[in-house]
Amino acid sequence: MIKIHNLSKIYKTKSGSVKGVDDVSLTVHEGEIYGIVGYSGAGKSSLLRCINLLERPTSGTITVDGIDLTSLKGEKLRLARLRIGMIFQHFYLISQKTVYENIAFSLKAAKTPANLIKARVEELLEMVGLTDKRDVYPAQLSGGQKQRVGIARALTNNPTVLLCDEATSALDPTTTKSILDLLKRINKELNITIVLITHEMKVVKEICNRMAIMQEGKVIEEGTVYDTFADPQTELTKEFIKSVVSFELPDAILNKCQGTIVKVMFKGDVAGEGIVSDMLKQFEVKGNFLHGSIEYIQEAPLGIFVMELMGESEETNKALQFIENRSAQVEVLRDGV
């Protein structure tokens, strides 16, 4: 669906050139929700804006829907953009146009016959739940409502791709949730491929199938969201994950513990608690849960527990072996005292 090949974007500044995007290659499949995560300045925004050529890459190619966008210019590029929707952190609606006119604007760009515009705008308004705000100006809308107008505007010409530039970063948690639900629905019902960039790991965990982590213009890690959460490879990724799933133990608790402290992770449908109770029955160890939760990522459970195991070291090792054999991952955080 979207193929990014060896893409670089170099910005020339007075003090020299800065690599905004540094040789990135990515593939986003049809129907996917793909998240790109990074701190500000990591190059994720530049990368996203290169996809619809709001910024022309210095080198590399972008193929969307089989069309090499980097080879297009002027009118051809404009027509290609009709099939790529985009929404923004600050919405960027035309403040002097009503909600209706803002949405109709995109239809006019596609040279839609005037008699078809009304029906299509009303259909979109209903989809985003703003039928009653039809003739209101953006200044009278809340952030969430503005973003809904942005989404309606982006979807008017039945795009195959929707680009989201920090679409929920200016919204409160409840509104964020409802916008994410709307994006999810659009993805499922209209089969629109979504690429979103964000610095909020929560957003990725909530709706993305696959993700990439960017740092200094490069993609440093890429994979399914589930695998990335279960088994992060880089320090930065771990840091991001910690912002939503943290298993830090307070020092006061750690100091009290005598036994081996282990982190056990159960992926998918493996019934975590069952395995633990079997282990405690079979081996001469006592267990103590210190921390834990089951995260549902894309509806697949990922159970992570931090336990203290007390017993002879030989028995403890056997117990850990037992858990590993039952397809769970074990990581010893601290050996017994």
Place this chain on the structure above:
Amino acid sequence: MGFDFNHLIELIPDINQAFFETMYMIAISLVVAIVIGLPIGILLYVTDKGLFLENRWVKNTAGFVVNMVRSVPFIILLVALIPLTEFLVHTTIGPAAASVSLSVAAIPFFARIVESAFREIDKGVIEAAIAAGATPWMLIKDVLLLEARSGIVSGITLTLISLVGFSAMAGVVGGGGIGDLAIRFGYYRYDNTIMIATVVILIVIVQLIQIFGDLITKVVDKR
């Protein structure tokens, strides 16, 4: 010689004529300034770096011409443009003749005001419209002109008020209007009554323009 009420009554027909001559001059100049200055303002903005019709050559040329006209003091422009005035309206005195120089001065003034009104627009709004597939014409008509509408209206107010001031100067070269009246009576004949009357009229005109301008600016802004 102080203010003489009877003298004022006597000169009402002259004042009346001068008033309408002034209105005539600034109306023509304003229309010309909008018709020619607005497209130049658009050109100055859209050809700027990073904008959708970026063109350094056009931008620099237009910018140079605009600055050149603006750097000439109006009183010099009045004289310098006499040949052009002669060619266009076949006379060099009277309000029609003065309108030529006034228009020439108002065009670049208004063009720069339009350009700066566009600069107030968040670039993101323009970008979002480009992402939505808008044509350059749509960007100008539906984004730039619409979003800068209230800025342009206050720019028109500003231009009008400057024109009132410039039109008074036209009196120096026999352009007619209130300025002409003030110079002929107030300056050459030390007629304080006319001097005071013209100043009051100019104050009232400027105040009214500002009040109406602000009102319209407010009405057209949907933010």
